[in-house]
Amino acid sequence: MIRIAVVNCNTTASMTETAAARARLVVGPDVEIVPVTPSWGVASAEGWYDSFLSAAAVLQTLEGLDGTVDGVVMAGFGEHGREGAREILSVPVIDITEAAAHFAMPLGRRYGVVTTVRRAVGQIEDSLTTAGLIDRCAAIIDTGLGVLELDDDPFATAEAFVAAGQRAIAAGAEVICLGCAGMAGLEEHVRDRLPVPVVDGVAAATAMVEALIRQGLTTSKIDSFAAPLPKRRSWPTFA
Amino acid sequence: MIRIAVVNCNTTASMTETAAARARLVVGPDVEIVPVTPSWGVASAEGWYDSFLSAAAVLQTLEGLDGTVDGVVMAGFGEHGREGAREILSVPVIDITEAAAHFAMPLGRRYGVVTTVRRAVGQIEDSLTTAGLIDRCAAIIDTGLGVLELDDDPFATAEAFVAAGQRAIAAGAEVICLGCAGMAGLEEHVRDRLPVPVVDGVAAATAMVEALIRQGLTTSKIDSFAAPLPKRRSWPTFA
Amino acid sequence: MIRIAVVNCNTTASMTETAAARARLVVGPDVEIVPVTPSWGVASAEGWYDSFLSAAAVLQTLEGLDGTVDGVVMAGFGEHGREGAREILSVPVIDITEAAAHFAMPLGRRYGVVTTVRRAVGQIEDSLTTAGLIDRCAAIIDTGLGVLELDDDPFATAEAFVAAGQRAIAAGAEVICLGCAGMAGLEEHVRDRLPVPVVDGVAAATAMVEALIRQGLTTSKIDSFAAPLPKRRSWPTFA
Amino acid sequence: MIRIAVVNCNTTASMTETAAARARLVVGPDVEIVPVTPSWGVASAEGWYDSFLSAAAVLQTLEGLDGTVDGVVMAGFGEHGREGAREILSVPVIDITEAAAHFAMPLGRRYGVVTTVRRAVGQIEDSLTTAGLIDRCAAIIDTGLGVLELDDDPFATAEAFVAAGQRAIAAGAEVICLGCAGMAGLEEHVRDRLPVPVVDGVAAATAMVEALIRQGLTTSKIDSFAAPLPKRRSWPTFA
Amino acid sequence: MIRIAVVNCNTTASMTETAAARARLVVGPDVEIVPVTPSWGVASAEGWYDSFLSAAAVLQTLEGLDGTVDGVVMAGFGEHGREGAREILSVPVIDITEAAAHFAMPLGRRYGVVTTVRRAVGQIEDSLTTAGLIDRCAAIIDTGLGVLELDDDPFATAEAFVAAGQRAIAAGAEVICLGCAGMAGLEEHVRDRLPVPVVDGVAAATAMVEALIRQGLTTSKIDSFAAPLPKRRSWPTFA
Amino acid sequence: MIRIAVVNCNTTASMTETAAARARLVVGPDVEIVPVTPSWGVASAEGWYDSFLSAAAVLQTLEGLDGTVDGVVMAGFGEHGREGAREILSVPVIDITEAAAHFAMPLGRRYGVVTTVRRAVGQIEDSLTTAGLIDRCAAIIDTGLGVLELDDDPFATAEAFVAAGQRAIAAGAEVICLGCAGMAGLEEHVRDRLPVPVVDGVAAATAMVEALIRQGLTTSKIDSFAAPLPKRRSWPTFA
Incomplete structure (x- = not known):
């Protein structure tokens, strides 16, 4: 198992x-x-x-x-x-950020990411950049919704994701990555309405x-990701 | 099935x-x-x-x-x-070129490719570049062998791949992609001798x-990879 | 001679x-x-x-x-x-792809390419990228026409190239490369209607x-473009 | 004040x-x-x-x-x-990472960073990349020392920084950024021994x-760095 | 002093x-x-x-x-x-070109430059590129005014800078650099009307x-910026 | 004529x-x-x-x-x-800087530049960068000679260019651009001794x-390179 x-x-x-x-x-x-x-x-x-x-x-x-x-x-x-x-x-x-891009890239010439709020855009861009995956990213588009609006109405939120996807396609994306996780039903909704493959990061x-x-493959341990040295670390305890 | x-x-x-x-x-x-x-x-x-x-x-x-x-x-x-x-x-x-890179990238900060002959290096570089995957490639290293030598002695060939891998590691690679296919036993040989993960493209x-x-995903058909139009194509027949 | x-x-x-x-x-x-x-x-x-x-x-x-x-x-x-x-x-x-860019680059800060159909855009981008010439390419714009429409009406086709050129200029191109070959009369038509130099790749x-x-110069043979080794190649014969 | x-x-x-x-x-x-x-x-x-x-x-x-x-x-x-x-x-x-680069860049054509341990190199590279400052970074070089060695002998550590600086200069750096903070006396030691300006990040x-x-300037609040929304955040308490 | x-x-x-x-x-x-x-x-x-x-x-x-x-x-x-x-x-x-960018970059994710006339745009882009600072430049926007118009009406000129700033913000700039010097009152005018920090290069x-x-720092003299050799230089005299 | x-x-x-x-x-x-x-x-x-x-x-x-x-x-x-x-x-x-690169690029995968003195390297790099031609430049190598030495002994100078060319080839150049002009006999000397095409910029x-x-082509005048406006310019007169 x-x-x-x-x-x-x-x-x-x-x-x-x-x-x-x-x-x-x-x-x-x-x-x-x-x-x-x-x-x-x-x-x-x-x-x-x-x-x-x-x-x-x-x-x-x-x-x-x-x-x-x-x-x-x-x-x-x-x-x-x-x-x-x-x-x-x-x-x-x-x-899931990198995985979505890894799976999207072979499916079309460029991919786009659709995400919830504006302030996520820069973070996603940095995450894809440091993972070496930004080159074929046509656009990262947010829904334009506020955090509270996202929770309010799942249908409106899903439609806003579709609209963001359409803008990404207009910017050259041929595949869309869902830039979020844990939103039930969103993937099906977006897939049904966009004419391109939709990749779920999870x-x-x-x-x-x-x-x-x-394949018996795991993280390389020779350099960047070697195990940390034992040392004094004071992990906080949740109060 | x-x-x-x-x-x-x-x-x-x-x-x-x-x-x-x-x-x-x-x-x-x-x-x-x-x-x-x-x-x-x-x-x-x-x-x-x-x-x-x-x-x-x-x-x-x-x-x-x-x-x-x-x-x-x-x-x-x-x-x-x-x-x-x-x-x-x-x-x-x-x-297999892109797949090896997709699997190598999450395993270390940079990856290297080891391949057979010198003239393959430029092609592999172009293939990774047009796939958007060159950013984290530390080096593409050939064995230095000629085509005839490759066939001659599998052990020497495998050792030359190991040496190429060591040069790639010295250039910053933390993961190695085997830049060839169909050479029986090579993967095990190289894995045994290098201190990093070795990814096989196949x-x-x-x-x-x-x-x-x-996941029900396939190539996007909206633009770059739309089906070709029917037209007069004269496929040659092997004589 | x-x-x-x-x-x-x-x-x-x-x-x-x-x-x-x-x-x-x-x-x-x-x-x-x-x-x-x-x-x-x-x-x-x-x-x-x-x-x-x-x-x-x-x-x-x-x-x-x-x-x-x-x-x-x-x-x-x-x-x-x-x-x-x-x-x-x-x-x-x-x-002709690279040549058009080589001649366009010294004539303006950025160049654009106008081409026939949408699916050519990615190929041209890859060709300029692997030739090291993409940096100063402002845009590659297609006419928006289908293959059949291209053959139908030379005047409408030429006008569509002019419109594509205007879009490339709006995107920053100061010189236009004609991204096709063998279309009689097109070059003159486009030159007459655009306010920038128009470079013909041929x-x-x-x-x-x-x-x-x-100048007695030819392809370097030391490495990438050395003559292929003799080997068994089965060139097909056209049937 | x-x-x-x-x-x-x-x-x-x-x-x-x-x-x-x-x-x-x-x-x-x-x-x-x-x-x-x-x-x-x-x-x-x-x-x-x-x-x-x-x-x-x-x-x-x-x-x-x-x-x-x-x-x-x-x-x-x-x-x-x-x-x-x-x-x-x-x-x-x-x-201090970005500040060192900002001050180093106008002092020479390229700058280098010298840092303590190997695993810091990737982090520094990412930090400079996401800050938009990596373009003129010639090299990030570590001392080759382990964490324990760093604490052991301040003179040997400082000499290892000097050697790292010399390698960075050989790689094209004309200015050196000290890639650490809080090491008393290090800056003077390195400055005395290297023929280039040494920038301290602090x-x-x-x-x-x-x-x-x-100048009355502070962080832009329109987008990326707008104040976080109030929400439920469970900050841990140190036990 | x-x-x-x-x-x-x-x-x-x-x-x-x-x-x-x-x-x-x-x-x-x-x-x-x-x-x-x-x-x-x-x-x-x-x-x-x-x-x-x-x-x-x-x-x-x-x-x-x-x-x-x-x-x-x-x-x-x-x-x-x-x-x-x-x-x-x-x-x-x-x-002042580089200094404005150095101060703008830590204040927002991307910066924009607003400048007087169209032909300045390419020069500014080259200057930021050779200084290694172009990566986080979202846009360089000119006022669209002619040289004569700039002198004519300071208020209209300042308003044109504001409009250029708004276009730069729409293109992703979170900070604006004033791409000129010596225009009295311009900085205050633009700061009052834009919702982002405005950096003056001087x-x-x-x-x-x-x-x-x-900090006792000055230009590195080891290589690129070593003092010129004495030689015959015929500096012209203003007639 | x-x-x-x-x-x-x-x-x-x-x-x-x-x-x-x-x-x-x-x-x-x-x-x-x-x-x-x-x-x-x-x-x-x-x-x-x-x-x-x-x-x-x-x-x-x-x-x-x-x-x-x-x-x-x-x-x-x-x-x-x-x-x-x-x-x-x-x-x-x-x-001649750009022209040498334009002619070198189609002759091999990467080109190198050999030049006289160290301080020319940065300038050449900037010139190729702003011309959009740096992508395929493998190396810019100077002879290591001082200005006085260059004049002293044409044969030794030419040999130093050959050595620089060999270093550029080792760095990946398959074609060499002569990064100077007006040195009689240099081109033939270098061509005779290097195994790759040698491009003369003039x-x-x-x-x-x-x-x-x-071809009736000349500089685009719509934007960057429009004719300067008449204005007061005080060109100095040589005294």
Whole structure:
């Protein structure tokens, strides 16, 4: 039995479950998906401040997982922490931001990303840039909605994602990456209305982790992602 | 039953078989690997001239496959034809050059490619560049051997790949992509001697095709890779 | 007497003649232009599939020319084969795609390319990128016409090229490259209506080949474009 | 009186003091330097894992500073958190990584960075890349020492920095940035032995913050770095 | 007493005075600003021709300054001469083009430049490119006014700068650099009407020079900017 | 009769003659080469300071040529002034720096430049960058000689160029551009000793100018290189 952790970047367990359910649809019968929700951090992550807070919470959470899973999916789109997870774990770690791009690139000449709020755009751009994947990104487009509006009306939100996708296509995208995770029903809605393939990052990342495990591949430990040295680290405890 | 074609770029059936055997190791039990060898072209492809000849042969071969397989692996490292295959087929097409990079990038900060002969280096660089994957490539290193030497002594050839890998690591690579296909035993040899993950393009491409099929994803048809128009094309017949 | 072959990428002899006629206008009195039309391939090339087919046909045709001409113009805009021709021939080879850019760049800060159909855009971008000439390309704009419409009404087609040129100028182009070959009368039409220099790739490539010949320069043979090794290659025969 | 906080990325107060002392040397007489040490996190930061932990600790610390200082120097070289600080604060925030590059670039054609350990190199590269400053970076070179060796012998450490600087110069650097903070005496040692200007990030960042304050300039709040929305964030309490 | 020269690129003394007055607002009480106007050259610089003429005039002027000032601000936005000044002087030299970008970059994700006339755009782009600062430049926008119109109506000119700033913001700029010098009142006008920080190049460059002087930093002399060799140079005399 | 001016960047008439003689070898029988030497400036140009001085002198000289020639070759390798000449003249202007690259690029995968002194390297890099031609430049290598040594012993100088060329080839160059002008006999010496094509910038630029003239092409005047406005410019007179 292969065990793959799907780790949410925020503390909202329902979003973890949505992501884990998506992951379960793409794996083989011998794979168990382990949903993981940090016990502290942010209810939802928008912006660098939230992202750095969530990165610390996720990394502390991942420390506890070492030795219990065969691979990790980091299910925060554009969120930080990816490289830290690669240092502390010996199993393969895939971030949904990069995975969506890896799967989108062979499907069309350029891809676009659609995401929730404006302030996520810069983070996603940085995440794709440092992963070496920005070259074929035609556009990263937000819905133009505020955080509160996103929660308010799932249908309006989904339609705003469709509109963002159409703008990305107009900018040259031939494939669309869903720049979020844990929004139930969004993927089907967007797929139905756009004339291009729509890639879900959780599905893509889970498939990549499974494939890496089956090929016996994991993070290189010679240099950047060598295991951290033991030292005095004062991990905070949630009060 | 899912059927994935593994299409060699040259006419040497034994290399097709080696690639197909590698592909079989990474797929689920419900996947059939279909080895395909072009009936004309080059016995082995080294350089652009060979590559363009092989691209035409492979594309003619792929035309005959349409409707009979669920996805295609193009098993020529650095060889041409990828985009043409995406036009004429409706199923997903993955080239081993890009697949190796897609799987290598999340495993380390930069990757390197080791390949057979000097004249392959430029082609591989172009292939990675047009796929948008060159940014994190630390080096593409050839064995320094001539074509005849490659065939002569498999052990010496494998050792030359190891030496090339060490040079790539010195240039910053933390992961190595095997820049060839169909050389039996090479992967194990190189893995045993290098301190970093070694990615095989056939395995990576096959896993990507399988994952795309399972996710219902295929080539975008809105623009670059729309089906070719019917027109007068005089495909040559092998004499 | 200097002999320069102008090699069409498709099988339509009238287009070869139009290109050859354009070439004759720019050469010295001691230069003979040799029109060459492949005997198989595509009636017109649109997209990668056509391009790879035409590349094989052109390369086979060029093999037969070796020793009979002093230089070669490859007259397919954005089509493949350039690097292969440099391997198999010892005389200089210039592709009209690159030549147009080489002549456009010193005439303005950025250049634009206007071409026939949408699917040519990506190919032209790749061709300029791998030639190292994309940096100063402001835009590659297609006419928006379908293949059939292009043949239908030469005046409407020429006007569509003018409109595409105006869009390229709006995107920053100060010079326009005609991204096609063999369309009689198009160059004059576009030049008359645009306020910027209009570069014809056939004229530019022919002038470059003539200049290289007169300077005693030809393809470097030390590495990328060394002559292919003798080996078993099964060139198909047109049936 | 202008108040500028110099915020260490780790919990070692002696390093904060060294940085604050350096800052005091460059400011006007009406500027007070406020040393700030996070109460939790890492004793020293090496690698992404440490960096993400320290970023969360620093950001929580900065939240408490809002309204009490006129500008902030983030004194961790290559460490994360910069963009988050810009979101939560209304006063200007300068990171020593970017500041060193900003001051080095006008002093020579290319600059180099010398840093402690190998695993810092990738982080520094990412930090300079996302700040838009990597283009003129000739090299980022580590001392080759382990973490323990760094603490052991200050003279040997300083000499290792000099050797790293010489390698950076050989790679094209005409100016050297000290890629660390809080190492007493290092700057003088390196300056004495290298034939090029040596830029200290703390000094550069403090000068930039002072200049921004005097010009009435602070972070743009229209988009990327708008203040975070109020929401449920569970900041951990150090146990 | 620190002496910083503010050197105009043109011969219009009133513009020198406006720039010097701006510089005086940002320096410490122990800093004297020395306004310098070339005795020959152009009344105003628009385009490369003017810029190269002014560069020669400015460099001849700077030769006479050596040993009399502690640093130099080159107050021509996008004008040439920067690197030559670094060769002939031993004190730090900062150009207002680069300084504006250095101060703008930490204030927002991308910056924009607003400038007078269309032909300045290319020069500014080249100046930022060769300084390694173009990566985060979202747009360089001109007012669309002719040279004569600029002089005609200061209010209309200032409003045209505001409109250019709004276009730059629409293109992604979160900070605006004023791409000119010596226009009295412009900075305040634009700051009042745009929702983002507005950086003045003269202020930024003067602050950088002052900071470099206080840190004992000056131009690297090992390579690119080593002092010119004595040789026969025939500097023209203004007739 | 076509008249092409070959304009030296320095005041040494013997170098102008060497360049003009080279130009005469490549043009048709109906082309007259007009050697032009500035009456003031530098005896030889090394570095930015010399280059800006020479640019002003050359531009003043070119003003006097307008209407008397059909095209201009600017025969200073890496020297400034190119864009200014395009503004003030209506005939085509080609700089030998760019021309060498334009002719080298189609002859091999990457080109290298060999030049006299170290301080020329940065200038040449900037010149190729702003011309959009740096992408395929493998290396710019200087001879390591001082200015005085260059004049001393032509044979030793030529051998130093050969050694620089070998280093460029080791760095990936498959074609070499001679990064200087007016050194009699150098081209033959280097060609004889290097295994790759050697491109002379004067020959390349002259051929490009001739070809542009024959095709009726000249500088675009819509934007960047529009004719300068009449205004007060105080051109100095050589005393």
